[in-house]
Amino acid sequence: MNWVRRVLHPILSRHLGASLAGCLFLLLILCPAISEALPAAQTHPLPPRLAQWHDRANRGDYFERVEKTTPGYLVWSEFPVKVYVDGGREEARSQVWDDAVRQAVDEWSAYLPLQTVTQAQQADIAIVRAAPPLKFPPTQRVRSAETRFELYTKGSPAILYHRCSIFIQPSQADIYLVAAARHELGHALGIWGHSPVETDALYFSQVRDPLPISERDVNTLKRVYQQPTRLGWKVSKK
Numbered sequence: 330m331n332w333v334r335r336v337l338h339p340i341l342s343r344h345l346g347a348s349l350a351g352c353l354f355l356l357l358i359l360c361p362a363i364s365e366a367l368p369a370a371q372t373h374p375l376p377p378r379l380a381q382w383h384d385r386a387n388r389g390d391y392f393e394r395v396e397k398t399t400p401g402y403l404v405w406s407e408f409p410v411k412v413y414v415d416g417g418r419e420e421a422r423s424q425v426w427d428d429a430v431r432q433a434v435d436e437w438s439a440y441l442p443l444q445t446v447t448q449a450q451q452a453d454i455a456i457v458r459a460a461p462p463l464k465f466p467p468t469q470r471v472r473s474a475e476t477r478f479e480l481y482t483k484g485s486p487a488i489l490y491h492r493c494s495i496f497i498q499p500s501q502a503d504i505y506l507v508a509a510a511r512h513e514l515g516h517a518l519g520i521w522g523h524s525p526v527e528t529d530a531l532y533f534s535q536v537r538d539p540l541p542i543s544e545r546d547v548n549t550l551k552r553v554y555q556q557p558t559r560l561g562w563k564v565s566k567k
């Protein structure tokens with residue numbers, strides 16, 4: 330058991346939920362004793378597809394709504410980001426759910442390199458066909474989708490990484506499945522917050538007619554990837 334798991338696990342099990350109308354995403358509680366051992370926050374090179382992205386119409390962003398977590402902005406630094414799609418037991422598979430999730434992965438691939446993998450152990454992001462697990466004590470209400478992240482270290486010298494789990498409940502209409510997958514994947518790729526504008530994929534609530542990823546979503550993602558983070562950098566021992 331490495332130090333992150335040993336020290337952070339008790340904290341991770343006391344998730345602080347940010348409850349909003351559309352979905353729930355989980356934050357870590359800042360602990361000053363741990364921050365000292367975390368790497369200093371630095372910026373990574375901007376991924377090429379985001380570097381090339383320019384919104385000529387200048388539609389703006391909602392970067393100010395993106396939360397800075399304990400490890401900093403949730404920026405991926407090694408590409409492609411590996412995505413595992415877990416449709417559940419063979420006999421219970423749903424082609425509709427699977428297609429919706431893969432469509433969302435394809436859509437975000439236009440902006441960051443993503444690769445679907447067949448082994449869960451290889452995944453940076455696991456998308457699971459299940460209702461979000463209940464927490465104790467229970468939060469306000471059961472959600473249909475949720476994204477969580479955890480930290481771990483790998484290598485010698487140890488580098489700090491994160492991995493995400495996305496839970497998407499199967500019992501939703503097709504159009505909402507795609508919207509939920511698109512929205513949650515946006516969180517997992519680094520947009521750890523919600524837009525106040527209904528036409529954005531990361532709008533805080535479910536909408537009647539979901540739209541594709543907006544220019545504002547991509548503008549926000551690009552700004553996230555221009556920020557410093559402790560992820561992807563060497564851990565300094567206390």
Ligand SMILES: [Zn+2]
Nearest residue numbers: 351352353354
């Ligand atoms: Zn959300």
